[in-house]
Amino acid sequence: MTIEDAAARLDKHRNSLYRIEAGETKVDVHLARTMMDVYDHYAPDLLDQVRDALAPGWWTTYGLRNMGYVDIETEAVAVRELTLLHVPGLLQTEDYARAVLESGQRWSKPELAAHVKVRMVRQRRLIAEDDPLHLTALVDETALRQRIGSSALMREQLEYLTMVAEIDTVDLRVLPQTIGAHAGQRGPFTLLYFPDPAEPPLLYVSYATGALHSEDPDQVNRAKVLFENLRGLALAPAESVALIERVHAEFE
Template sequence: MSPEEVARRLGWHKTKLYRIERGESRLILDDLEELLELYGVRSPERESLFQLGRDAWKRGWWLAYRDLYQGESFFVMENDAAKIGFYAPNLLPGLLQTEDYARCLIRAAHPDMADDAIQRQVQVRMERQAILTRRKPPRILAVMDEGVLRRTVGGETTYKKQLEHLLELGKRPNVDLHVIPFQAGEHMGQEGQFTLFEFPDPEDPPVAYQEGLFGDVYVEDVADMSRYMLAAEKSLDAALSKAETVAFIERLAKETR
């Protein structure tokens, strides 16, 4: 098979395969599994290659929590991205949440989960936020619906601390917060919550990510990505400016006891 044929059959952008084969892009275990399956690699070679793959990722802090997730694609992209765009009509993005706020959301989403398991989920979310304070943090763009900011998650105290946390985050040069007010009416971003990852190397195409009740979806196809990019553009067009958003959050915080 030609590289073009492999990329087509896996639903990848061809530059992704080129960069993996040249050793210029990290090979995550999910992608390794897809390649081995397509190439018909069987035991014992398969196990040997998987062990090499696992050894290559031992430095990833998230491996301590691998029992909570299906693969590490999300962590790798979040860690490597130069820009992360959140388009949030329903939920406040995890990278922006306080610990108490995150705990309340996780408990609501998993009402049958044991307390210790919930705590581990919270720990993962807090550890992810380390990328915001590293020497070269990614640029964060969060476009949130007004309803997300008005929802009193965890009671008045937790909610107010979350608003105050957003105001602190908004002071960072790499963080841009925007709210879409109710008065903006309908807009394209209402169709669903998604995240856009953009990478430092222009040869690495952007990836869209959507999380749902029945699993995660990663989108790299050029035609599909164009729709996500358009939804991102239209969402930002409907949103308040950064300064207007700060003023909006300050008003909400003052209204909260």
């Protein structure tokens, strides 16, 4: 069945179906039932999944909407993240997070406070007993030296990194400047893994005007290979902490 045929039988414009297939528009329960009839394919748990997807995310209690990445991360069990200019959000102090968010977009004071709070809440999963989140973070040394806010703020952030590096769910590794140019400098990215082994990892890439979410096997596999290659170039966890401590001393 072509998308034009399906759109006509569903009383939808084909662009609406394209947006649904791309994950840009959510499906309601009525449309899901109709689609199963039109496609002559019944999925027993699909309607429950639709209801779950339509339920407000936990971050809405802070007055925020459309937190696409947070929605995905909430479902994930493991995150592999490469960062170049900033410390990963899951490892930021409150003051550092506020400074980064302020530099990226103009927020009202309530909006900024809400985004900072959500970022702090996300970090709780790193130490949660139930449903913990495992983070492997590759951080370019540039991010450690990039001054965000005051020297005091940077010292606090670097001290915090040395502490969270001790958490069992955190694997923090620094890509030192001594390795020179590397393939990861083309841009930061994140890989997210989910509880069901049959569910493919998702590649997330943020850019100036939006973000890319991809489950394309080729793109995901290339990102996985790149991440593993970079992890081989990075310092071991203990050596990474030692470097962080040296950079900390330079902010004194």
